[in-house]
Amino acid sequence: MKSKDSEKIDLFAEEVSACPFSAYKEIRDSGRVYQEPRYGNYVLTHHDDIQSLKNDQVFDSRHGVDPAGRFSASTYPDINRTDPPRHSKIKAFLYKSFSPQAVQSWEDDIHKIFVEHFDDMARDHSEQSFDIVHHVCYPAPAAVICRMLGFSDDRRDDFERWSAALVERLGTDISEDQRNALVEMARFIRLKAEEKSETPGKDLMTEIVFAEVDGERLSPEEVVANGVFFLAAGHETTANFLSNFTVQIATIPGLFESLKNDRSLLKPALEETLRLESPVQNICRTVKEEVLIDETVIHEDDRMMFSLGAGNRDPEVFENPEDFDLSRGNLNQHLAFGYGHHQCLGARLARLEGEIYANILLDRFDKIELAEGYKRQPGNVMRGYKSLNIKCS
Known part of the structure; x- marks a missing residue:
């Protein structure tokens, strides 16, 4: 049964998406499924229901994964919009670039990159206040x-x-400038793919160009779409993760000092940030066959929205879910990197970047505070900051 008030909640309204957690709670408390009014998606907010994402017999990704139902596999056939078994075969081919050994081999280079950016920031901002x-x-x-x-x-x-x-x-309307930007990005990736085809390297783009499924190379459209996907997803979600972590250590009393004095607490702090402030809040799938959820019939071709951000605050799974708790024993159950076949291929890389970033912050500064001026990412799909001013000492 859905409450009358929850029926009115527009998860895409700016004032709701800026801080959606009370809306998630109201919807979750009202029942297992809720049809949001903007696009008509059926929203799942319970942790256990969201885990049904793994059922590729019921849900597909090829019709698009954004709430507005645009950018399907026919237009953008990247790995995120490809269903098993093809998805699994492409993912297995590309896994070598994201295996534990491969990611670990990048640690020194990643540390150097982050140090260089911190050094540049220090040179540009001697007053210790910066974005x-x-x-x-x-x-x-x-x-x-x-x-x-x-x-x-x-x-x-x-x-x-x-x-x-x-x-x-x-989850928002797209402007002409944004369309042009996407065309430019695709053109850039297409040129890079042609370069790698003629002169292969030991890199991810070369892996994409030469990836095979059942003995056949990916189509040119798939190559470009996957290049675009990895270029964008490879840093946007991580940037959100890092900015969200920064806010946690700047605003939770005693957290920065605790982490600075005991680095064994750092991994739990990063995981708790991922749980409480998931960089990706909501993802969508299309229903392939009729399914019954809590007496609600979801028909074939209806759209489902899986609210990772809501599931990560489900009190049935996480005790006192609104609290930032470093002693939480089940942090590995959070859904920040998705679930099932489409669990994020770059999760291990994002975690490594998070550890490196956090350790540099803790090594270089004794105190971090928020300064005036910040801007959040728009919409309710991604959660992070486009700008975030902080003071360090």
């Missing part, structure tokens, strides 16, 4: 994924503009 997203949280992960793809990061401004266009069109 940490502009200087580190965004450009450092961008430099990392560019290097992994085999790209130079000298077009940082373009990467930022293109990725912003990808993020801002999720």
